[in-house]
Amino acid sequence: xxxxxxxxxxxxxxxxxxxxxxxxxxxxxxxxxxxxxxxxxxxxxxxxxxxxxxxxxxxxxxxxxxxxxxxxxxxxxxxxxxxxxxxxxxxxxxxxxxxxxxxxxxxxxxxxxxxxxxxxxxxxxxxxxxxxxxxxxxxxxxxxxxxxxxxxxxxxxxxxxxxxxxxxxx
Numbered sequence: 529x530x531x532x533x534x535x536x537x538x539x540x541x542x543x544x545x546x547x548x549x550x551x552x553x554x555x556x557x558x559x560x561x562x563x564x565x566x567x568x569x570x571x572x573x574x575x576x577x578x579x580x581x582x583x584x585x586x587x588x589x590x591x592x593x594x595x596x597x598x599x600x601x602x603x604x605x606x607x608x609x610x611x612x613x614x615x616x617x618x619x620x621x622x623x624x625x626x627x628x629x630x631x632x633x634x635x636x637x638x639x640x641x642x643x644x645x646x647x648x649x650x651x652x653x654x655x656x657x658x659x660x661x662x663x664x665x666x667x668x669x670x671x672x673x674x675x676x677x678x679x680x681x682x683x684x685x686x687x688x689x690x691x692x693x694x695x696x697x698x
Contacts, residue, residue: 551601552580552642553666554625555608557593560674561617562586574615578608591620601626602643605671610683622672624689627696630659640667640689648689655691666696 562568568588575584575595580603583596593612597603605624612619628642630650638656641647648671650656659665670690675681 551628552597552603552605552624552626553601554597555595555603555605556623557595557612557619558621559591559593559612559617560620562588562591564588567617571612571615571617574611575608578611580604581608602646604646606683606687609672609687613683618674619672620674621670623668623692624671625666625668625695627664627666629664630656630661632661648687651688651690653691655694659694659697664698665694667691668693668695
C-alpha cells in the first residue's frame with residue numbers, strides 16, 4: 529500500500545474512532561420567574577423526568593438549576609431548555625460542561641461533537657483558536673442566552689456553543 533493511501537486511511541480512521549467517554553456531563557441554567565418553593569419543586573420534577581437526566585438541583589434564591597447527566601451522557605440540552613419553559617419559568621442562560629471533539633465541516637465551520645449524532649455549532653472566539661481540530665477536550669461553555677426583550681424565544685433554533693473555558697485537553 530502506498531504512503532499516500534496509508535496516510536488517507538489513517539486520517540479517515542482517526543475521524544471515525546468513537547468518542548471514548550465523550551458526553552455532556554452537566555447543564556447549568558439561570559432561570560427567571562421561579563418565585564416560590566412550589567415553582568422550584570415543579571422545575572425539579574419536570575426536568576427530572578427528561579431523558580438522560582440523573583439529578584436536578586434547584587436553588588430558589590439564586591435562580592439556578594444544575595442538571596447532572598446519566599453515566600452515558602446522552603442528554604439533549606434543547607429538550608431541557610424547552611422543558612424548563614414548559615414548567616413555567618424563563619431560562620436566562622444555559623451553560624454546559626462536556627467532553628468531546630472539535631470538528632470542522634466542509635464549509636469551514638466548527639462544531640463540538642459529543643456523540644456521533646450530537647454536536648453543537650461553535651461560535652468563533654479566541655479559545656477556539658487554541659483547540660486543535662479532532663482533539664478530545666473538556667469544555668465549559670454557554671449554549672443559550674435569552675435574547676433581550678423576548679419573553680419566549682424561538683426554541684426551534686439550533687443552540688450555538690460559546691466556549692468559555694477549556695478545562696482539559698487530551
